Amino acid sequence: EVQLVESGGGLVQPGESLRLSCVASGFTFSRYWMSWVRQAPGKRLEWVANIKQDGSEKGYVDSVRGRLTISRDNAQNSLFLQMNSLRAEDTAIYYCAREDGSYIEYWGQGILVTVSS
Amino acid sequence: EIVLTQSPGTLSLSPGERATLSCRASQTVTSNFLAWYQQKPGQAPRLLIYDASSRATGIPDRFSGSGSGTDFTLTISRLDSEDFAVYYCQQYPGWTFGQGTKIEIK
Numbered sequence: 001e002v003q004l005v006e007s008g009g010g011l012v013q014p015g016e017s018l019r020l021s022c023v024a025s026g027f028t029f030s031r032y033w034m035s036w037v038r039q040a041p042g043k044r045l046e047w048v049a050n051i052k053q054d055g056s057e058k059g060y061v062d063s064v065r066g067r068l069t070i071s072r073d074n075a076q077n078s079l080f081l082q083m084n085s086l087r088a089e090d091t092a093i094y095y096c097a098r099e100d101g102s103y104i105e106y107w108g109q110g111i112l113v114t115v116s117s
Numbered sequence: 118e119i120v121l122t123q124s125p126g127t128l129s130l131s132p133g134e135r136a137t138l139s140c141r142a143s144q145t146v147t148s149n150f151l152a153w154y155q156q157k158p159g160q161a162p163r164l165l166i167y168d169a170s171s172r173a174t175g176i177p178d179r180f181s182g183s184g185s186g187t188d189f190t191l192t193i194s195r196l197d198s199e200d201f202a203v204y205y206c207q208q209y210p211g212w213t214f215g216q217g218t219k220i221e222i223k
Binding site for chain 2: 035037044045046047050095100101102103104105107108109110
């Protein structure tokens with residue numbers, strides 16, 4: 001059974017940092033592109049970033065480029081999102097997701113990040 | 118960036134009725150790489166349809182997708198009580214999502 005389990009969320013003040021982690025199981029992690037997708041309260045889903053199987057290519061939505069960094073550790077079946085210079089508009093549930101070509105079949109349960117003073 | 122616009126915003130229907138949801142893209146969607154997801158409160162999205170018309174594993178056949186180019190449709194032939202939720206479309210390769218259509222009980 002495919003499982004994606006996020007951790008590391010919480011409440012931080014504007015300008016602070018946070019690191020999200022996602023541990024994958026039930027599939028060969030190193031064979032898949034992986035993504036982070038977020039959803040602000042009452043808003044649509046928003047793709048945040050993705051990373052190629054070997055980590056050699058990364059993509060970001062414009063609003064986070066330069067502040068958020070995606071990475072992975074295939075030996076530990078883990079995906080990460082380093083979040084720096086956080087803003088109120090980064091408040092959302094963050095989902096770890098496995099890309100299956102042009103769609104996402106597997107999602108984590110989500111982790112809440114709240115940026116507020 | 119391709120913008121996806123879903124309509125209507127809310128659909129009020131009764132169990133057993135047919136639901137028709139629209140997703141319109143601002144530009145042609147590459148190779149009809151258009152997916153549909155269902156999301157219930159407090160849950161992660163669930164993949165229903167990919168590549169515009171292919172049903173995901175385990176999805177009942179009352180769900181069907183159609184369309185091409187810039188206009189896509191998700192149809193639920195007969196609404197079951199478990200189908201009342203929010204539905205999102207998504208296109209690739211830009212990974213943009215529509216704003217969602219909520220199906221509520223009439």
